[in-house]
Amino acid sequence: MDIEKHKPESERGFFENLKPVAVPFEAGALEILQAGDLISLTGSLYTGRDQTHRRLVALLDEGRELPIDLKGQLLYYVGPSPAKPGQVIGAAGPTTSYRMDAYTPRLLELGLKGTLGKGSRSMPVREAMKKHGAVYLATVGGAGALLSKSIVKSDLVAFEDAGPEALFRFEVVNFPAVVINDLAGNDYYEMVTAEKLGIKYETTV
């Protein structure tokens, strides 16, 4: 099949009319975000997944300093594929977020203001986000080639031996995301289900 024939009219079409959001988050930036909003992220963020979290929390348990200051930051759950020569990064879409649930409240206590992945979060994480004033964002899973186009720089920060689970700092431009959990504690996945069932949505945290 000639997939070129089926190309959307504009390959960048998805990125139009999104609410622009700077990262790290500026003061007051999160207050205007609502569950279900489509946003585009520009600035810098840190990456981490299973091993990264395990190691960050191990450092905290040992009373040691983290390699990064999490205050105001967005943490993207991703384990990129390797860059080919000349590429900034390989495919770099989101991994499933619930696996980080066991660690997230500890990081929110340190001032982390947002996480970005796919799939829903546990109630303890949602409660901790509400308490610490943080949001959870999702982006399109399985679109790692396309999303890599919004990453303009990638620097290794820590845990190089963890391979794809190392901690990187990405610079992103117009990186698309959907707000899943906002500051009021709303959950977009639950809202979709409520709408389907025809019931009025109320936040569960």
Next chain:
Amino acid sequence: MKTLQSKEITAAVRELAMSASCDLEPDILDKLLGARDREVSGLAKNALDMLVTNANIASREQIPVCQDTGIGVVFVTIGQEVMVKGNLEEAIQEGIRTGYADGFLRKSVCDPVTRKNTGTNVPAVVHYEIIPGDKIRIGFLPKGCGSENMSGLIMLPPSAGIPGVEDYVVQKVKDAGSNPCPPVLVGVGLGGTFEKAALLAKKSLMRPLGTPNPDVKVSEIEQRILKRINQAGQGVMGWGGVNTALAVHMETYPTHIASLPVAVNIQCHAHRHKEIVL
């Protein structure tokens, strides 16, 4: 007797590993385009548009469709008139190792106890089957584990019947929610024993996407399950709409009079699968 050199096997597996991650097969592309045209939720339609665009970019620039280039699952069907010179298992693993290195694919295999990454994406999981004939068929399924983790198996009492089977599969997909990257392909293994059901579920993923089971009484079950899943309305990425699943593939095998094993293996929309016959 036909003779194959183990290095021919290595070369074939290397090529399968490299191409599978960047070039989606027409069956999944067709399904994604069909889903996009059918979609009613604006956000989900956007996401499907992105997935089609993503497939274009991946193929054109040879970037993996998804950064999770999986743990390799290899189905080797060997004709009993074929002789392989050398070590077949090693030849396959070497194909995976070189394919993942040369293709700039992610190495995602680790020790289950220490969690230490092997750094090479080997070992792959290899399943062998011996059949009549003088050919070797190698199927390759790089399995992403966002979806794999949402799989499950239950030993139902026979009294649960087909309604019980259908309820279990529908509930598994519902519980998975947005985690496995819907729209998903749902592989179901029904019957046999504990391990046979799981293997049937995995093998069903290798069928051309959306082809019904040739047994009408089974394909009717597939259709009923698919309809129920898509009526639940979780949709693409959990963002609503009518496309939670692209297809349900069920494979069956006779079972014990006391048993009704059901295995559900969930596959994401980045459904990478390739096959070669030597």
